[in-house]
Amino acid sequence: MSANRPAAVVVLAAGEGTRMKSTTPKVLHTLCGRTLVGHVVAASRELDPQNLVVVVGHAREQVSAHLGEIDPGVRTAVQHEQNGTGHAVRMALEELARAGEAVHGTVVVVCGDTPLLTATTLEELVAAHETDGNAVTVLSAEVPDATGYGRIVRGADGAVTAIVEHKDATEEQRAVREINSGVFAFDGQLLHDALGKVRTDNSQGEEYLTDVLGILREAGHRVGAAVAGDHRQILGINNRVQLSEARRLLNERLLEQAMLAGVTVVDPASTWMDVSVTFEPDALVHPNTRLQGATHLATGAEVGPDCTLTDTEVGEDARVINTVADGALVGPGASVGPFAYLRPGTKLGPKSKAGTYVEMKNATIGEGTKVPHLSYVGDATIGEYTNIGAASVFVNYDGETKHHTTIGSHCKTGSDNMFVAPVTVGDGAYTAAGSVITKDVPPGSLAVARGQQRNIAGWVARKRPGSAAAQAASAAEEAAGGGQ
Numbered sequence: 114m115s116a117n118r119p120a121a122v123v124v125l126a127a128g129e130g131t132r133m134k135s136t137t138p139k140v141l142h143t144l145c146g147r148t149l150v151g152h153v154v155a156a157s158r159e160l161d162p163q164n165l166v167v168v169v170g171h172a173r174e175q176v177s178a179h180l181g182e183i184d185p186g187v188r189t190a191v192q193h194e195q196n197g198t199g200h201a202v203r204m205a206l207e208e209l210a211r212a213g214e215a216v217h218g219t220v221v222v223v224c225g226d227t228p229l230l231t232a233t234t235l236e237e238l239v240a241a242h243e244t245d246g247n248a249v250t251v252l253s254a255e256v257p258d259a260t261g262y263g264r265i266v267r268g269a270d271g272a273v274t275a276i277v278e279h280k281d282a283t284e285e286q287r288a289v290r291e292i293n294s295g296v297f298a299f300d301g302q303l304l305h306d307a308l309g310k311v312r313t314d315n316s317q318g319e320e321y322l323t324d325v326l327g328i329l330r331e332a333g334h335r336v337g338a339a340v341a342g343d344h345r346q347i348l349g350i351n352n353r354v355q356l357s358e359a360r361r362l363l364n365e366r367l368l369e370q371a372m373l374a375g376v377t378v379v380d381p382a383s384t385w386m387d388v389s390v391t392f393e394p395d396a397l398v399h400p401n402t403r404l405q406g407a408t409h410l411a412t413g414a415e416v417g418p419d420c421t422l423t424d425t426e427v428g429e430d431a432r433v434i435n436t437v438a439d440g441a442l443v444g445p446g447a448s449v450g451p452f453a454y455l456r457p458g459t460k461l462g463p464k465s466k467a468g469t470y471v472e473m474k475n476a477t478i479g480e481g482t483k484v485p486h487l488s489y490v491g492d493a494t495i496g497e498y499t500n501i502g503a504a505s506v507f508v509n510y511d512g513e514t515k516h517h518t519t520i521g522s523h524c525k526t527g528s529d530n531m532f533v534a535p536v537t538v539g540d541g542a543y544t545a546a547g548s549v550i551t552k553d554v555p556p557g558s559l560a561v562a563r564g565q566q567r568n569i570a571g572w573v574a575r576k577r578p579g580s581a582a583a584q585a586a587s588a589a590e591e592a593a594g595g596g597q
Contacts, residue, residue, distance in 0.1 A: 119239055120164065120218030120301050122157040123205040126150045126225030127170025127192040132352040138172040139350065140225045141179055144360040145367060146387025146405060149350055150176070151183050152228035152363075155388075158184060159232030160221070160239065164214055166205040167225065168192050188212070197319025198295075199311045206305055216301035219243060222322065223296050226350045228359055229366075230296070234341050241339035242298035248334030249304070249326055251276070252296035254344035262292035263323075265338050273336040276323055291340065294347035297322070298339075303329055363388075376410070379417075396427075399434075411445070425455070428463070441473075444480070462497070476507075479522060491515075492534065496522030502546065503528045521556065 130139020140150035147155065150167065157165055165184070169176045170192040180187045190208035192201045202222055209216055219239055223230065234252070242250035251273060253265045259279075264286050266275040276293045277286050307325040315321065330336050341347055350356050367386045368378050375394025378384050383400045389407050396410035399417030406424040410416060413430040425438040428445035436450040440457030443449055446464040453467050458475035461467060465478045468485040476490045479497035484490055488501055492509040495501070499520055507518045508531050516534035520526065524538055527546035538544065539556030548562040573583050 119160055119162045119221050119298075120216045121205075121209065121214075122160060122162040122165050122221045122223065122235075123202055124150065124153050124157060124165070124167040124223050124225050125198060125201050126153075126176060127168050127173075127195055127201055128226075129171040129195075130226070130351070133356075134353075138176055140176060141172075142350070142356055144228060144356060145363045145385075146389050147228070148179065148183075149228045150180070150225040152388075153223055153225050153230060154180070154184050154187060156230055156232045156235060157221070157223060160235055162221070163218075164188060164209055164216075166190055166208060168201045168205050170195055170201075197313075197317065198322035199308055199320030199324060202304070202322055203308045203320070206308070216305065218301055220299045220301040220304055221297070222299065224349055227294075227296070227347060228350065229346045229348055229363060231346060234343075234346055235296075237342075238296065238298050238339045241337065245337045246335065247298075247337040248300050248329040249336050250298045251326070251336070251338040252294045252298075252341055252347065253291050253338040254294055254341040254347050255290045256292055256344045257290070259287070259290050259292050264289040265291040265293060267291075267338070271337070273326070273338050274330070276326060291338070293323070294341065295349070296347065299325070300334075303334060307332075384417075420450075493518040493520070493532075495520045496524070496540065498522060499524040500526070502526050502530055502544075505530045505532070508533045 126140045128139060133139045133142065141148045165186065166188045167180055168190045173191055177189050180189060188208060190205040192204045206216060219242060221235060221239060238250060238252045251265065261279050263276045263278045264282055265273055266277055266286060268274045304325060307328040310328050311320045311324045313320055326336050345362055348359055350359055364385055367388060368381045368384060371386065371392055372378050376392050377397045379398065380400035384398055385403045387405045390404045392410040393412040395412050397415045401419045402417035403421045405422065408422045408424060409426045411427060411429040414427040415432045416422065416427060419435040420433055421437050423439045425441045427433055427443045428447065430445055431443045431447045433443060434450040436453045436455065438455035441455035441459040443461045444463040444465060447461045448466045449455065452470050454472040455467065456474035459473040460477045462478055462480040462482065464481050466483040466485060467473055470487045471484050472489045474491040476493045478495050481498040482495050484501040486503045488505040490507050492515050493507045499522060505526060509515050509518065518532045518534040518536055520538040521540035521542065523541050526544045527548060529547045530544050531549040533549065533551045536550055536553060538554040541557045542554045543559045544550055544554065545559065545561040548560060550560055550562055554560040573586050577583050
């Protein structure tokens with residue numbers, strides 16, 4: 114296999130992760146829109162390996178189901194008992210052998226809890242491994258503080274002579290800042306042979322993958338190391354503090370990529386973005402904004418402050434402020450908010466408006482149409498250049514079934530209208546304020562659906578004698594009488 118296509122990538126994801134203190138398997142915890150293992154699988158997939166194998170163990174049904182959702186091409190190998198990293202890799206190779214997949218070429222081994230690891234770093238590891246002709250190449254990193262990490266010990270020729278754990282290191286070795294990441298590139302056949310020689314006579318009684326390095330070196334093979342450009346990429350996640358730190362680092366990386374691509378992010382410290390978010394140059398993101406899922410910002414789109422957009426498309430020059438949107442489409446030049454809620458299925462046409470305290474669900478709003486304030490529009494289609502009066506409610510639910518309302522183009526509906534679905538208001542029609550519309554309104558008609566007003570004179574004086582209202586009414590009557 115060439116450096117561009119390893120024979121296999123093996124992802125180790127069988128551990129329980131007890132320090133997470135969670136019923137959720139460690140590798141299924143999320144950051145920036147993906148699980149830990151999802152990030153590793155995505156980076157590994159970019160290598161275009163002949164085989165991508167994830168070793169599962171703890172909660173394997175749950176982890177395997179997730180893998181099937183995010184990458185159906187992933188193979189899984191089961192490590193029924195967590196007997197060490199060497200044992201886990203052996204399970205992966207045995208799974209490939211059962212499938213008739215002979216491993217000839219480079220095998221990359223990565224950890225399923227290293228979400229910051231990039232495909233570029235893995236490509237550089239494979240390239241260094243094959244260029245140097247190593248039996249195994251360790252991905253290493255130089256860190257500011259190496260306390261607790263295994264140190265990389267090199268010979269005069271730069272080859273790795275040992276990986277020494279911190280507790281076993283001499284003072285001279287502890288001064289070394291180059292550490293082992295737990296990520297390796299192996300010659301596949303040599304790895305297979307060496308795994309058969311790994312012993313379990315250690316304090317844990319496990320098969321350690323790092324023992325393979327010593328076995329291969331004793332057999333006369335070269336062991337090398339490739340230094341990662343950014344030591345933060347190799348950070349593993351063992352608890353929720355580290356998960357939070359990784360989330361912040363990844364978010365900073367994503368926002369930096371967006372800004373370099375032409376997006377203005379006013380306050381990166383209060384802006385959060387998922388890996389699946391896409392954007393075009395000259396989009397503008399204000400503070401305290403969260404962009405999640407398959408959200409897309411077109412050129413000139415302005416979002417925030419105080420927005421949470423999930424799986425939402427914001428068109429060119431659209432403006433969205435102080436809004437929660439989920440599965441919505443905001444057309445070019447449209448205006449949303451403040452304090453708006455766009456639920457799944459909402460489609461706002463060009464230059465339309467969903468204003469203050471407006472909620473929409475499964476609604477298609479035509480070009481130039483405005484729903485300015487204090488309204489609920491659910492299960493509805495509204496045509497072009499229509500104005501919906503304040504405090505309108507599309508009454509779509511009869512207790513069992515949702516029904517649809519259709520309002521045509523160039524309509525003017527009054528404030529405090531109830532549209533009791535199913536009902537249709539024709540093009541160019543008007544509805545009076547305070548109406549409850551239960552019947553279709555023909556095009557060009559005015560619909561008035563409210564009771565006649567009746568004023569009962571003297572009611573307050575008779576029913577609320579001595580009250581502030583009665584006194585105010587009396588004073589008003591006297592003033593009116595005095596003016597005659």
